[in-house]
Amino acid sequence: MEQNKKKFSMPSAYTILFAIIVVVAILTWIVPAGQYEMTELNGKEVPVPGTYQQVERTPQGIFDIITSPAKGYQDAVDVALFILIIGGFLGVVMKTGAIDAGIAQVTNKLKGKEKIMIPILMVLFGVGGTSYGMAEETIAFYPLLIPVFVAAGYDTVTAVAVILLGAGVGVLGSTVNPFATGIASGFAGVSLGQGIVLRLLILVVGEIAAILYVMRYAEKVRKDPTKSITYATREEDIKHFGAQQEGTSFPELTGKRKLILGLFALTFAIMIYGVIPFEDMGITAIPTLWWWFTELASLFLIMSIIIGLVAGLSEKELIGAFVDGSRDLLGVALIVGLSRGITVVMNAGNMTATVLNLGERTLASTGSVAFTILTYLFYIPMSFLIPSTSGLATLSMPIMAPLGDFAGVARDVVITAYQSASGIVNLITPTSAVVMGGLAIGRVPYDKWLKFVGKFMVIIFLITVAALAIGALGIL
Numbered sequence: 346m347e348q349n350k351k352k353f354s355m356p357s358a359y360t361i362l363f364a365i366i367v368v369v370a371i372l373t374w375i376v377p378a379g380q381y382e383m384t385e386l387n388g389k390e391v392p393v394p395g396t397y398q399q400v401e402r403t404p405q406g407i408f409d410i411i412t413s414p415a416k417g418y419q420d421a422v423d424v425a426l427f428i429l430i431i432g433g434f435l436g437v438v439m440k441t442g443a444i445d446a447g448i449a450q451v452t453n454k455l456k457g458k459e460k461i462m463i464p465i466l467m468v469l470f471g472v473g474g475t476s477y478g479m480a481e482e483t484i485a486f487y488p489l490l491i492p493v494f495v496a497a498g499y500d501t502v503t504a505v506a507v508i509l510l511g512a513g514v515g516v517l518g519s520t521v522n523p524f525a526t527g528i529a530s531g532f533a534g535v536s537l538g539q540g541i542v543l544r545l546l547i548l549v550v551g552e553i554a555a556i557l558y559v560m561r562y563a564e565k566v567r568k569d570p571t572k573s574i575t576y577a578t579r580e581e582d583i584k585h586f587g588a589q590q591e592g593t594s595f596p597e598l599t600g601k602r603k604l605i606l607g608l609f610a611l612t613f614a615i616m617i618y619g620v621i622p623f624e625d626m627g628i629t630a631i632p633t634l635w636w637w638f639t640e641l642a643s644l645f646l647i648m649s650i651i652i653g654l655v656a657g658l659s660e661k662e663l664i665g666a667f668v669d670g671s672r673d674l675l676g677v678a679l680i681v682g683l684s685r686g687i688t689v690v691m692n693a694g695n696m697t698a699t700v701l702n703l704g705e706r707t708l709a710s711t712g713s714v715a716f717t718i719l720t721y722l723f724y725i726p727m728s729f730l731i732p733s734t735s736g737l738a739t740l741s742m743p744i745m746a747p748l749g750d751f752a753g754v755a756r757d758v759v760i761t762a763y764q765s766a767s768g769i770v771n772l773i774t775p776t777s778a779v780v781m782g783g784l785a786i787g788r789v790p791y792d793k794w795l796k797f798v799g800k801f802m803v804i805i806f807l808i809t810v811a812a813l814a815i816g817a818l819g820i821l
Contacts, residue, residue, distance in 0.1 A: 358733040362683045362740065366413055369687055370405040373694030378402045381698050394709075394751050397702040405694045413689045418682030420689065421739065423638040424531050425678040427645075428735070429671040431523050434612075434645040434652075435477065436670015437663065441656040442596030443605040444473075444482070449489060449595035459497040463563060464556045466490070467511035471552045474515020475544075476613045478524040478734075480771075480779045483508050487786040489595060492586040494563075500573040501582050502797050503563040505787040509780065510555045510772065510798070514805065517768025518548025521617050523641070525767065528681065529738035529760045531638060533746035538621030540757025543816040547765060550808050558801045574793045582788060605652055612648040616641060677735050684739035701747055709751035716752035717762055717817035718810055720745060724766030732776050734767050758816040765809045772805075773798060 356364075379399045381392035405413075418425060438444060448469060455462040473479030486508055494504040519526045520541050530537045566573045573579060596602065619636030623629075634640070653663035691697045708716055724737070731737045741763065749759040771777055775791060784794055815821055 358680055358731055358736050359683060361731055362680065362687065362736055363414075365740070366410055366683075366687050366690055369690045369696065370410045370413075370694070373402065373690065373696055374404040376694075376696055376699055378695035379698040379702060380695060381701065392698065392701060392747055392750070394705060397698060397705070400695055403694055405690050409690060409693060413686035414683045415686075416689045417685030417687070418679075421532075421681045421685040423642075424528055424739075425681050427523065427527070427638045427642045428674050428678045428681065430642045430645050430649075431477070432674030432677075433667035433671040434649045435482075436668075436673065437649045437653050437656075437658070437666045438605065438609055439482065439670070440658065440662070440666035441602060441605050441652065443598075443602040443609065443656075445485060446596040446598040446602045447606050448486060450598040452489060452493060456493060457497075459494060459499065460560070460564070462493075463503075463507055463560050466507050467552065467556050467559065470508055470511030471515035471518075471548065471555075474512040475518055475520045475522060475548050476515075478516055478519065478522040479512045480516065483512050483779065484782050484786070487783055491787055495583055495586045498567045498570075499563050500566050500570070500575055500579065501586070501787040501789055502574050502793070503559065503566065505783055505789050505794070506559045506562070506797065509783050510559060510801070511552070513768065513772045514551040514555045515548065516771065517765055517805070517809075518544055518551050519764050519768070520544045520548060521613065521620070522764075524677065525734045525738065525764045526760060527641075528735045529742050529763055530757070532685075532739055532742035533756045533760055535746075535756045535760070536620050536622045536635075536637075538617070540755070540761055540816070541617075541621065543758065543812060543821045544761055544764075546815075546821060547761070547809060547812045550812070551805055554804050554808060555801065558804065562797070574797050575789060578788065585788065601656065604655055608648065608652050608655065612644065615644060619644070677733070680733050680736040681739050684733075684736040687740055688743045697744065700744055701751075704744075704748040705751045709748060711752070713753045713817040714814050716749070717754055717758055717813045720749075720754075720759055721762040721766050721810065721813055724763050725770060728767040728770035729774060729776075732771070732774060734764070734771075737767060738763060754817050755819070758813065761816060762813055765813070769802065769805060769809065773802065 377399050378401065379397050382396035384393050451465060451469065452462065455465065470479065470483065473482070487505070490508065491501055491504040495501060516522060516525065521527070521537060526544070527537050570576060570579060575582065619634045619640060622633055623631045624633040649667055650663070653666070658666065708719060711719065727737060727741070731740065745759050745763070746756040749756050771780070773780065773795060775781060784791060
């Protein structure tokens with residue numbers, strides 16, 4: 346008699362986060378409650394080391410559990426609204442076809458020069474990753490690029506790596522990515538521009554390492570196809586993607602779309618300028634705007650309208666594209682509220698200070714470099730457990746950022762540790778639709794991808810650890 350066995354499936358981020366709310370609420374009945382004396386530092390309230398004291402417990406019940414997501418959403422409404430507007434902005438830009446047309450134009454112009462195409466495309470995808478978290482958007486480019494690389498004598502792994510590692514390392518080294526760095530900065534209470542030099546270092550060194558790694562493999566395969574990790578299916582891949590290439594079409598890069606790409610780049614340039622705290626950096630010649638979520642959301646809203654008008658979209662098309670884009674990120678906005686509910690329960694139960702005190706007596710005493718590296722290592726398994734970067738940032742930053750204060754580590758370094766760990770996990774995690782979708786289109790088995798990317802994972806891990814150590818020492 347056969348028994349139907351259901352395979353274990355990892356619960357969604359929503360289920361995991363709500364389960365954590367329940368667990369935290371139970372712990373408020375068990376864990377001692379406590380408080381720190383607070384003081385103001387650089388415009389934000391921070392706990393004073395050594396002032397922890399226990400207070401009477403305020404345990405959280407069923408009603409508190411039920412209402413915590415709504416209260417969390419109220420606390421994070423500025424972040425959630427920013428996410429929805431960013432989604433609308435990206436929806437309008439993608440509707441115009443400008444990004445697709447731009448990368449397709451680069452690909453067409455470099456046909457026959459595929460070796461040069463590797464670094465150029467990886468840089469372009471990296472810019473997309475570091476600026477707006479380009480991930481799902483890359484799926485459209487696999488059908489375009491894989492046939493080109495296969496026809497040039499490379500294999501499918503090369504094409505997949507150009508996209509997946511190019512954009513993935515960009516996200517790992519996010520400089521102003523609003524979905525990773527932006528949300529984490531908001532809950533850590535620091536400007537998005539703080540720590541941008543360190544993140545830029547990780548981005549540049551990481552992308553160079555990725556480009557060299559892919560080019561070395563690609564050249565080895567071109568000279569000797571038997572060196573390909575997917576050599577066993579090479580002939581099938583050539584037939585499959587040779588036939589597919591004829592049916593692949595992308596929008597034309599018109600003058601209007603070039604202008605849209607310029608406006609797209611200008612939007613992020615303005616955002617970067619708006620969030621960099623020049624005054625805190627001792628630069629008085631350049632005025633500091635001190636922009637945050639309200640101003641940034643307004644910027645992306647206005648630029649959505651301008652880009653829509655330049656593209657010649659009708660009122661219905663513009664609104665439709667904006668709403669569709671926002672709808673795509675509604676889940677992210679809801680996750681922010683749900684994960685913020687955990688902090689609501691912890692604060693109401695006076696548990697936050699107790700957790701901080703535990704960290705003060707353990708992690709914070711290890712020294713700045715050790716604390717930073719341990720934080721990075723802590724976030725790697727956490728990123729597997731909670732694959733949502735926004736959810737993980739909202740959940741952990743209210744705890745980890747103040748712990749950095751105790752250890753003498755700047756909060757922006759803690760943010761960089763978090764986003765780097767999340768970024769490295771998202772290069773290989775099987776729970777990512779971006780990873781598994783790209784591999785499926787490229788007909789690259791998951792185990793073959795792991796074999797290819799294994800050495801690079803070690804390289805990017807060491808690069809990140811070295812950069813974080815530099816950041817912890819305050820060199821950058």
